[in-house]
Amino acid sequence: MSRPDRIRAADLPPGAVRRVGDWAVGNRDGRYFAVSRRCRHQLADLSEGSVDADGCLVCPWHQSRYDVRTGEMVEGPHGFLGYHGPTPGYTQLIALLGRIARLRVRRAVRRGDDVVLE
Numbered sequence: 073m074s075r076p077d078r079i080r081a082a083d084l085p086p087g088a089v090r091r092v093g094d095w096a097v098g099n100r101d102g103r104y105f106a107v108s109r110r111c112r113h114q115l116a117d118l119s120e121g122s123v124d125a126d127g128c129l130v131c132p133w134h135q136s137r138y139d140v141r142t143g144e145m146v147e148g149p150h151g152f153l154g155y156h157g158p159t160p161g162y163t164q165l166i167a168l169l170g171r172i173a174r175l176r177v178r179r180a181v182r183r184g185d186d187v188v189l190e
Contacts, residue, residue, distance in 0.1 A: 077189040091119035100127040104180035104187045105140035112170040113149045143177045145170025
């Protein structure tokens with residue numbers, strides 16, 4: 073069996089998100105998560121995102137928000153392409169698609185000095 077993906081826990085402080093292979097791995101106040109890295113909106117790299125006060129993963133490009141437990145998009149984007157602002161109708165459509173086409177979710181647990189993806 074191959075060695076599981078891992079990252080040093082010291083490299084993943086609370087609120088941080090890092091890339092581990094094809095996964096965006098983060099720390100929600102000591103609870104670790106791993107989700108697929110590509111935003112369902114315009115394929116931004118979610119490992120460059122952030123964790124908000126509600127524990128959602130926020131896309132770095134247009135602030136789509138994801139529930140990291142389910143991979144579901146809970147709030148649609150605030151813009152598209154280079155535009156950052158209100159997009160009535162479009163935001164709701166993308167959010168609906170993000171509820172259907174969820175991020176993949178993988179279990180992430182702390183083992184010693186590492187966070188391991190199972």
